[in-house]
Amino acid sequence: MLWFLLLKNSKMTAFICTRFAQSILVLFIMSLLVFGGVNLVGDPVEMLINPEADQAEVERVIRELGLDRPVTEQYWYFLVNAFKGDLGSSFIFGEPALKLIIQRMPATLELALFSLFISLIIAIPLGIYAGYNPDSKASKVIMAGSILGFSMPTFWVGIIFIMIFAVQLGWLPSTGRGEIGTFMGINSSLFTLNGLSHVFLPALNLALFKISSVIRLTRAGTREIILQDYITFARSKGISEKRVVLIHVLKNILIPIVTVVGLEFGSLIAFSTVTETVFAWPGMGKLIIDSIYNLDRPVIVAYLMIIVTFFVFLNLIVDIIYTFLDPRVRIKGDHQ
Amino acid sequence: MNPKLRKFIEFCKDFSSNKVALVAFFIFLLILFVAIFAPLVSPTDPYDLNTVSIMNSRLPPFSEDFSGNYFLLGTDGAGRDIVSAIFYGLRVSLGVGVLSGIFALIIGSFFGISAAFFGGRYESLIMRIVDIQLSFPSILVALIILAAFGKGVEKTIIALILVQWAYYARTARSSALVEINKEYVDAARCLAFGNTRIMFKHILPNCMAPLIVVGTLQTAHAISLEATLSFLGLGLPITEPSLGLLIGNGFEYMYSGDFWISIFPGVALLITVASINLVGDHLRDMFNPRLH
Numbered sequence: 001m002l003w004f005l006l007l008k009n010s011k012m013t014a015f016i017c018t019r020f021a022q023s024i025l026v027l028f029i030m031s032l033l034v035f036g037g038v039n040l041v042g043d044p045v046e047m048l049i050n051p052e053a054d055q056a057e058v059e060r061v062i063r064e065l066g067l068d069r070p071v072t073e074q075y076w077y078f079l080v081n082a083f084k085g086d087l088g089s090s091f092i093f094g095e096p097a098l099k100l101i102i103q104r105m106p107a108t109l110e111l112a113l114f115s116l117f118i119s120l121i122i123a124i125p126l127g128i129y130a131g132y133n134p135d136s137k138a139s140k141v142i143m144a145g146s147i148l149g150f151s152m153p154t155f156w157v158g159i160i161f162i163m164i165f166a167v168q169l170g171w172l173p174s175t176g177r178g179e180i181g182t183f184m185g186i187n188s189s190l191f192t193l194n195g196l197s198h199v200f201l202p203a204l205n206l207a208l209f210k211i212s213s214v215i216r217l218t219r220a221g222t223r224e225i226i227l228q229d230y231i232t233f234a235r236s237k238g239i240s241e242k243r244v245v246l247i248h249v250l251k252n253i254l255i256p257i258v259t260v261v262g263l264e265f266g267s268l269i270a271f272s273t274v275t276e277t278v279f280a281w282p283g284m285g286k287l288i289i290d291s292i293y294n295l296d297r298p299v300i301v302a303y304l305m306i307i308v309t310f311f312v313f314l315n316l317i318v319d320i321i322y323t324f325l326d327p328r329v330r331i332k333g334d335h336q
Numbered sequence: 337m338n339p340k341l342r343k344f345i346e347f348c349k350d351f352s353s354n355k356v357a358l359v360a361f362f363i364f365l366l367i368l369f370v371a372i373f374a375p376l377v378s379p380t381d382p383y384d385l386n387t388v389s390i391m392n393s394r395l396p397p398f399s400e401d402f403s404g405n406y407f408l409l410g411t412d413g414a415g416r417d418i419v420s421a422i423f424y425g426l427r428v429s430l431g432v433g434v435l436s437g438i439f440a441l442i443i444g445s446f447f448g449i450s451a452a453f454f455g456g457r458y459e460s461l462i463m464r465i466v467d468i469q470l471s472f473p474s475i476l477v478a479l480i481i482l483a484a485f486g487k488g489v490e491k492t493i494i495a496l497i498l499v500q501w502a503y504y505a506r507t508a509r510s511s512a513l514v515e516i517n518k519e520y521v522d523a524a525r526c527l528a529f530g531n532t533r534i535m536f537k538h539i540l541p542n543c544m545a546p547l548i549v550v551g552t553l554q555t556a557h558a559i560s561l562e563a564t565l566s567f568l569g570l571g572l573p574i575t576e577p578s579l580g581l582l583i584g585n586g587f588e589y590m591y592s593g594d595f596w597i598s599i600f601p602g603v604a605l606l607i608t609v610a611s612i613n614l615v616g617d618h619l620r621d622m623f624n625p626r627l628h
Contacts (some may be wrong), residue, residue, distance in 0.1 A: 007518065022464070022468070026468055030480070032484075033484060034479070034480065034484050036484075037481075037483075037484025037485045038483070038484050047552035057445060077492050122469050144356075147610065147613055147614060147617060148606075148610060150613060151556065151558050151560070151609040151610035152606055152609075152610075152615050153564060153567075153580075153583075153602065153606070153609070154564065154604065155563075155564055155567045155568075155580075155583070156563075156567075156583055156598070156602035156606070159583065159586075159587055159590060159598055159599075159602070160602070161591060162591075163595050163599070167590065167591060233560070266473065267475075267476075270472075270473040270475050270476040270479070271473065271475055272477070273475070273479065273568070274564055274567075274568065277568055278587075288479070289568055289569075289570075290571055292482075292483050292569075292570060293569065299482075301571055304479075304480055304483060304484070307476065308472075308480070311471065311472055311476070315471040317469075
């Protein structure tokens, strides 16, 4: 059916093609920026070779890593190999960078998913309450709390969590991923109790920022929706307030929330670099920070390219879905 | 009375209607004062090696050393007074945050207003770049710059400018689009004023209100982001100890229970960011015509 729509509407096809071309262009510019930048910083040879190595040894390693060739040539090889799915090998681990990143991806994804879950479960009820009783004391506390949540630096809250729940109270572990269970062929620490206890603190920490924004979004949506005619109509039919809120308000509020949250999932993955570093969570985020410390160029470049590709295509998909859902987006000069 | 002065007094009255925002504003002024006059108000100079003694390392809050120096919030691993370290740290954090904010404001409003003014392909190009950049989370943009080019003061500021300019550009463009259709712009055109003059002497002043709102909120965000990057070891070098670095330094002592080394700089950061956010939030409500 999608194909049919595309054929029928050449304007839409053109739109998607332009956006696709733009995405490729963005990726190309990013690859230039990232590759160029990374190769201007530091000297990996100094880090890799033991200081007592003789000149011949140094030269051998430089040749092996391709560092003796001009940067433009290195970049060309990088591009060609990237198309083959080869983003180079880590200087430190000696393994393909892509493999290293993919190995750590599940840990990051499970952290992000779990924290998304926590933020929705906490924020939606609070947001509906605050939107439904905008003038009550509790709502004011909730809104003040959400500003505080916006202002709190994530990494610092993580440190406080560790101090309170891990060091002082000793309730929850503060580092690592814990035991990993297997369910339906998926390995995740969400499937064991020990693993859950490990994921809880980092996920809550990562969720904090999201909780604040979802509370604000839900509250604004609720305030708008309770003024709508269909809510008045539902009330006049004699439906209980509880049902009005739980069915009519909740249902209509979920549409904008799901859209925004879907988009923001990407930002959870980006912000997980911070949380993973604080909680020593063995995900992609910790890998990139460690690689930056170690000047592990191939991993830095590979990570940045993978995450940029991920975001570019996430946005492309969202754009395309929007055009199908809302034809107004297609109209030229869509910035107004 | 001078109409400008009257307008200003009215604005002040309007602003004071929200007590929380008013208190937040005075707290921010106090922080600003401390940051600017850090060398004068700090009990000690935390980076003067003659006065800092390693013998005083990791003293808890409210303690005194043998020569009678009092440490209200304790000392860090190198024996530096935490209060003084925070005062000096505020200086760095606020400096970097505000400086990057001002540059981003200038660059962003230049591109935003010129996009609205000239329109056409130029506008599409600029706004496309803005859209693409805003589709990346701020931390990722900063991470790309700092991972690719390494850490340092000017690189951190560049990263923060890059993170912020798109917000200013978008705001400036949308308010400039409204202004351009007003009569005074037509009048200025009839007088054959140059494009630059119309854009920056006539249109820009009328776009300032929303830009200031975005400016306060973005500055708070920039300060917070800089702290995060410095904590991760990607932002400022150790020669410029911002609040984020202080928190990071304290992190290693966390597990031995020496909470004060990273908690108090964090509280200072939180108060700074929250007070700016509260002021910005109230300003946004004030300038938002839909709420009146």
